[in-house]
Amino acid sequence: MRFVRPFQVAWRFLRRPRVFDNLLVGVLGGITLLVLIAAVPTNRPLVAGAACYLAGILPLLIRRKHPLVATAIIAVIDAIGLLSGIQDSSNIAEAIAFYSAGRYTSGRTTVIATVAGTVFYGVVFEVAFLGNGAWVGGGIQPLIMVGLGQLVRVRAELKDRRLRELADTAVRAERRRIARELxxxxxxHLSVVNALVGGARATLPPEQEVARDALSSAEQTARRALAEMRQLLDVLRADDGGPADASTGVGTARLPAL
Structure with a gap:
């Protein structure tokens, strides 16, 4: 356990959105810079392609807050590289950007972004690679990545909803327990008061009518208070989805234990 804990701490740190995005851009940018350094003396077109690739990576820094803006910028840079011939394939940042568009948007916005991205890349691939059905490869990637992002988003929302439901269930159970104990x-205590008042009324001499009436009124008040307490418990149980009865949680099944 002692050796696992540092890795757990590091993983929690790396899972922070800003840290993860900076690390992602740093890793992809570092690989691109290595390609640039290796290609500068010999291969000028490769240098231009790597530079275009590097420019397309930077918008990933805003992919969570502004996923559609990041996707649009990357798509334009990617299209410039493909149509000018300095790139022979789409940027990996394009796949990440469309995943982010699916992950952090929903509804009509996601549909419009998906259709626009599919048409845009289909046309760019068809022009850049001179037909031959290249539009299929260009248009299918946005569909797949947006769909993957939507799947992850829905799973996360379902998990959050399930956790909220579990928390609500625990709160309702605790409220029912407190209501039963109360x-x-x-x-x-009301039953004791009622019994004492009834006993006192029964032992009064016949001539003390005023005291008898007062004790009778107190006895009726205690009974009404007891009935209202049971009704309050019924209301609490009905609000929590439980059976609206007047039981206190102790039934005949518990007689042997009692």
Missing amino acids: HDVVAH
């Missing part, structure tokens, strides 16, 4: 305590 009902038991108050009902016990």
Whole structure:
């Protein structure tokens, strides 16, 4: 466990959105710079392609806050590289950008972005590679990546919803438990008061009518309070989706244990 903990801390740090995006751009940019350094003396077209590739990576820094803006910038840079002949394939940043568009947008916005990206890359590939059905390869990648982003987004939303439901269930269960305990305590004391008042009323001499009436009124008040407590417990259970009965949680099934 002692050796695993540093890796867990590092993983939690790397999962932070800003840290992960900076690291992603840094890794891709570092690879591109290595290609540039190796290609400068001998291969000028490769230098131009690597430079275009590097320019297309930088917008990934805003892919979470502004996914559509990042996707549009990368698509334009990618199209320039493909149509000018300095690139022979689309930038990997394009796939990441369309994934981000699917991950961080929803509804009509996602549909419009997907259709626009599919048509745009289909036309660019068809022109850049002189037909031969190249538009299929260009148009299918945005569809796949946006679909993958949508899948991840929906799974994350379902997970969050499930966690909220579990938390709500725990809160309702705790509220029912408190209501039952409160009902038991108050009902016990009211029952004792009711019994004492009834006993006192029964032992009064016949000539003390005023005291008898007062005790009778107190006894009826205690009974009404007990009935209202049971109704309150029923309301709490009904609000929580439980059965609206007047039971306190102790039934005949628990008689042997009691």
